[in-house]
Amino acid sequence: MLAGSGSLGDSNPSITLGVMAVQGAFLEHQVSLQKAAEQLSQRPSLTVREVRHADDVTSDLQGLIIPGGESTTMSLFLRCNNMEEPLRDWIGQENHVTWGTCAGMILLSKQMEHQKEGGQSSLGMTDTLVSRNYFGRQVDSFEADLPITHPRLLNDPSTKKEYFRGVFIRAPAVLEVTDPAVEVLASLRLSEKVAPVVVAFRQGRILSTAFHPELTEDLRWHRYFLEMVLGEMKV
Ligand SMILES: NC(=O)CC[C@H](N)C(=O)O
Numbered sequence: 710m711l712a713g714s715g716s717l718g719d720s721n722p723s724i725t726l727g728v729m730a731v732q733g734a735f736l737e738h739q740v741s742l743q744k745a746a747e748q749l750s751q752r753p754s755l756t757v758r759e760v761r762h763a764d765d766v767t768s769d770l771q772g773l774i775i776p777g778g779e780s781t782t783m784s785l786f787l788r789c790n791n792m793e794e795p796l797r798d799w800i801g802q803e804n805h806v807t808w809g810t811c812a813g814m815i816l817l818s819k820q821m822e823h824q825k826e827g828g829q830s831s832l833g834m835t836d837t838l839v840s841r842n843y844f845g846r847q848v849d850s851f852e853a854d855l856p857i858t859h860p861r862l863l864n865d866p867s868t869k870k871e872y873f874r875g876v877f878i879r880a881p882a883v884l885e886v887t888d889p890a891v892e893v894l895a896s897l898r899l900s901e902k903v904a905p906v907v908v909a910f911r912q913g914r915i916l917s918t919a920f921h922p923e924l925t926e927d928l929r930w931h932r933y934f935l936e937m938v939l940g941e942m943k944v
Contacts, residue, residue, distance in 0.1 A: 722944045723754045724935070727770040730759035731786050732778025733812065737923040738931075742774075745931035751939060766795040772806040772938040773799065775813030777878065777921055780841065781825040783812055788830055800834050800915065804941040807834070807915045808934045814917040815839050815881050822884070835912050836888030843882035843906065843919075844899070850878045855895045855908065855920075861936065862894065862929050873927060875908065875920035882919055883907035894918075914941065 726742065728735045739757050746755050760766060760773065773796075775783075787793050800807045800817075809817040816831050818839040844851070854872040857863055863871065873895065883906060886893070895909035895918075908919040909930075916937065922930035 721752050721754055722939065722942060723756065724771055724938055724942070725756045725758070725769055726772040726774070726938070727758050727760040727765065728774045729776060729783075729813075730761050731783050733776035733810075734921060734923045735759065735774075735776045738774050738776055738810075741923045741928055741931040742935065745928040745935055748928060748932055749935060749939075751944060753935065753939065753944075762790060763792045763795045766792065766799045768799070768802065770799070771804065771942065772808070772934065774934070775807065775809040775816055776923070777811035777813065780812040780815040780821075780831075781829050783816060784829045784831060787816075787832075793830065793832060797832055797834065800832065805914060806934065806937045806941055809915070809917045810921055810923065811878065811880055811919060814883075814919055815841055817915060817917055818883075820885075820887070821881075835910075835915055835917060836886065836891055837883045837907075837910070837912075837917075838885035838887065839881045840884050841881050842879050843884075844877055844880050847879050850876075850880070852876050853897055853899075855897060857895060857929075859894050862933055870927075870929075873922075873929065874925055875918075876922075876924045877908075877920050880908070880919045883910060883917075886910070888912070911937075 819833045820838040823841040891912045896905040898905035
């Protein structure tokens with residue numbers, strides 16, 4: 710049986726995932742994915758591959774995580790290694806699920822402000838305007854409790870927590886959503902004086918978070934991503 714296959718009602722379906730391993734907490738994502746898989750009723754068996762080259766972006770991957778880092782450097786790396794088009798093709802393919810965290814959110818966005826001098830490219834897949842370093846620079850990094858209302862994210866078997874502790878590291882924010890297909894999953898209001906900004910959303914088979922769930926013990930977002938993959942596999 711091919712890796713990453715499954716049929717309706719399969720228990721222990723096998724899933725093949727990629728985590729872009731250019732920068733950032735790609736190992737932490739792998740650990741969180743495996744722990745999250747153990748919490749799902751289908752208990753999927755995961756094969757997780759590190760993606761560094763265009764040849765690693767293969768159609769048998771069912772999910773791909775683009776972790777944090779520096780989107781300026783990552784976009785240069787993708788361009789120099791001819792990975793942009795293979796990634797755009799892969800992300801656009803039916804049944805493929807993508808999750809961008811922080812710099813990954815920026816790389817997936819169609820529009821961005823506060824680019825580095827001289828500009829930077831993006832994969833241009835989500836109908837959003839993202840602001841780089843919206844909350845400031847490294848020294849301004851912070852954690853914040855994010856109100857969670859989405860039922861699939863609330864169903865934490867242990868605590869039914871209605872907040873998620875977001876870790877924001879030189880984080881972006883979504884200033885504008887330019888398509889009704891974008892479903893806002895979390896917003897953050899830093900003070901009464903400023904409007905809330907979107908920090909997590911889903912657009913079809915793409916999930917984006919401005920914060921780093923992989924740096925916490927709370928696996929709800931990794932479970933949600935795996936459920937998106939299982940949903941596309943119809944298992
Ligand atoms: N933690 C992160 O991924 C930081 C993102 C970074 N500030 C950028 O612009 O890409």
